[in-house]
Amino acid sequence: MQTARKTAANPTILLLEDDLLLAMDMEEFLASRGYDVVGPFGRVEDALDALETTRVDGAVLDLNLHGELSFPVIERLRCRNVPMIVCSGYAELPELKQKLAGLPLMPKPWSPQKLGRLLSEVFEAAER
Structure with a gap:
């Protein structure tokens, strides 16, 4: 599993989620x-635009954004070896599961405990 690169500043995480309250x-x-x-x-599109101008150390991505799947963002991050967590209630569907192979998944609804555990595993492992 990939880990975020440690920097002097706080690690920067891209957040892609279409539900405003979440x-x-x-x-x-x-x-x-x-x-x-x-x-x-x-x-x-907004997340892809941000990736053109901002260096990120990791990402937390919703898979389904009002019917638009976030695979273009996932692929861009994969090409850059940026670790990510994918949030979805659809990740277990066979046609999607294969495309998400090897990525840490967090089911929805999300919980702080689950996200905290995944953050430690995915982004904070390099700091130990």
Whole structure:
């Protein structure tokens, strides 16, 4: 599993989530864990635009954004070896599960305990 690169500043996490209340809760949770959050973004295009100008150390991505799947963002992050966590209630569907192979998945509804565990496993392992 990939780990986030440790930097002198707080690690920067891209947040892609189309549900405004969930996005605000996740943003607050990530900030409380010491991350700088880019976003939250509710559209794939906005997240891709941000990746053109901002270096990120990791990402937390909703898979389905009002019917638009976030695979373009996932592929861009994979090409850059950026670790990510994918949030979805659809990740167990066979046609999607194969495309998400090897990525840490967090089912929805999300829980702070589950996200905290995944953050430790995915992003914070390099700091130990």
